[in-house]
Amino acid sequence: MQHGKNEGEEYIQAFPHLKKWINECNGCHTKGYDPAMPEHIGETEWNLAAYYVKKYFKPQTLDENGFCEQCAKHRK
Numbered sequence: 001m002q003h004g005k006n007e008g009e010e011y012i013q014a015f016p017h018l019k020k021w022i023n024e025c026n027g028c029h030t031k032g033y034d035p036a037m038p039e040h041i042g043e044t045e046w047n048l049a050a051y052y053v054k055k056y057f058k059p060q061t062l063d064e065n066g067f068c069e070q071c072a073k074h075r076k
């Protein structure tokens with residue numbers, strides 16, 4: 001099993017409410033977390049959620065078309 005990438009995938013599968021903070025690029029389908037994500041998500045029990053999301057994913061912003069910086073560059 002591949003390490004790293006799948007861990008993050010499994011994590012958001014286990015906690016689907018975190019998906020709203022995950023940005024997936026329409027071009028390369030790279031996933032990253034929304035840099036606007038707060039330090040703590042929701043109730044006390046989820047306090048570690050943001051920590052793990054940041055651990056498993058890189059910050060990723062998407063442009064208005066849903067493309068990451070890399071893909072947006074290539075499209076120009």
Ligand SMILES: [Zn+2]
Pocket residue numbers: 025026027028029030067068069070071072
């Ligand atoms: Zn991309």
